[in-house]
Amino acid sequence: MWVHKHKPELEHIPHDTKQIQDFVTNYSKQKKKALLLHGPTGIGKTAAIHALARKLGLELIEVNASDHRNAAEINAKIGNAIKQQSLFCQSKLILIDELDGIAGNEDRGGVSALADLIKESKFPIIIIANDPWDSKFNSIRTKSTLVEFPSVNMTAMMPALQRILDKEKIKADETVLKTLARRSGGDLRGAITDLQILSHSDTLTIEGLETLNEREHSESIMQALVKILKSTDPAVAVSALDLVDEDIDEAILWIDENLPKEYTNPQDLARAYEILSKADVYRGRIRRWQYWRYLAYVNMLITAGIATAKDKKSTSFVTYNRTTRLLKHWMANQKYNKRKQIAQKLAAATHCSYKKALQETLPYLQKIYKNNPEQITKELDLDEEEAEWMAK
Numbered sequence: 001m002w003v004h005k006h007k008p009e010l011e012h013i014p015h016d017t018k019q020i021q022d023f024v025t026n027y028s029k030q031k032k033k034a035l036l037l038h039g040p041t042g043i044g045k046t047a048a049i050h051a052l053a054r055k056l057g058l059e060l061i062e063v064n065a066s067d068h069r070n071a072a073e074i075n076a077k078i079g080n081a082i083k084q085q086s087l088f089c090q091s092k093l094i095l096i097d098e099l100d101g102i103a104g105n106e107d108r109g110g111v112s113a114l115a116d117l118i119k120e121s122k123f124p125i126i127i128i129a130n131d132p133w134d135s136k137f138n139s140i141r142t143k144s145t146l147v148e149f150p151s152v153n154m155t156a157m158m159p160a161l162q163r164i165l166d167k168e169k170i171k172a173d174e175t176v177l178k179t180l181a182r183r184s185g186g187d188l189r190g191a192i193t194d195l196q197i198l199s200h201s202d203t204l205t206i207e208g209l210e211t212l213n214e215r216e217h218s219e220s221i222m223q224a225l226v227k228i229l230k231s232t233d234p235a236v237a238v239s240a241l242d243l244v245d246e247d248i249d250e251a252i253l254w255i256d257e258n259l260p261k262e263y264t265n266p267q268d269l270a271r272a273y274e275i276l277s278k279a280d281v282y283r284g285r286i287r288r289w290q291y292w293r294y295l296a297y298v299n300m301l302i303t304a305g306i307a308t309a310k311d312k313k314s315t316s317f318v319t320y321n322r323t324t325r326l327l328k329h330w331m332a333n334q335k336y337n338k339r340k341q342i343a344q345k346l347a348a349a350t351h352c353s354y355k356k357a358l359q360e361t362l363p364y365l366q367k368i369y370k371n372n373p374e375q376i377t378k379e380l381d382l383d384e385e386e387a388e389w390m391a392k
Helices: 018-025 045-056 071-083 110-120 135-141 154-168 174-183 188-198 221-229 248-262 266-289 292-307 324-350 354-369 373-380 384-391
Strands: 034-038 059-064 092-097 125-129 144-148
Touching: 018 034, 018 045, 018 125, 018 144, 034 045, 034 135, 045 059, 045 092, 045 125, 059 071, 071 092, 071 110, 110 125, 110 135, 135 144, 154 174, 154 188, 174 188, 221 248, 221 292, 248 266, 248 292, 266 292, 324 354, 324 373, 324 384, 354 373, 354 384, 373 384
Parallel strands: 034 125, 034 144, 059 092, 092 125
Antiparallel strands: none
């Protein structure tokens, strides 16, 4: 396969890799001991780490989280890697790929085991995930620095495809490459695979490209928002969420967050929010009565309904942002989880119930923590983030 035969060097990766290099080369100075690299499939996340290891001369220890999913397997595979020196006295780089493959209940203990190993590691750990925001990854996310790799746009994809063609001594019209890059939907690995399928002759042509079946790919929520908020055509907007890997609740939050940026006319904004509120009413009926047929109405309202609520589309450039409600909710949960974890340790140390430790003892202990932080931290075996919470 060309994706393996023509592995890119770091300078060929169509993303900014400076933060990743800095994390690895200055690992001893990093506050968080893991880097969580996330983004859609096929955009070069794993290839970037392989290229970085080659450039820095590091021994790469690669573990696929889909294959090693419970606590025993994680500890056996990764635990040994972080505790042992390299055979050739090289420094190590530990890559944990496909974190999304740890599925939850059937892989009980795998995520917490990985979170514990991150704290102990003397070597850089890089974790790769498509969606790092799943609640089951909270303990890993809080201990990691997040770096996003977005989908590869057509302009950035063209040099990568041309580099492979040059090595294979195959000629291609620029129009063919642009079409191939555009239809890949940001999936560079998919575009390279298509390129190999078409390479049965010394020249690539439009006629050959037309023989390829259109690959159905997942769109990003950003692409969906453009179709909904920039368009006034209901036919364009109604299918905007069909290929998006977000559930309907998160899609509504994304629209709610970014509506005021696009709809600057007060009348347009009022109509749009009225339609969004109707969608929320149907969503409530689905939850209350399990009337799932209403889901079609919700989708119609938040796509075609929102698109047609405006008199005319905005021509100004708008940067869409992730909803802050989810972030605030997540931060509140994290604070509560820290409090809960400390209360559990306090209950075990003082031989009382968790409820009593949480409600009666912890508030007083937090007050006196500032007077003797080192001893309390040691007695309760608090980690760095728990100690920070106590010091507030």
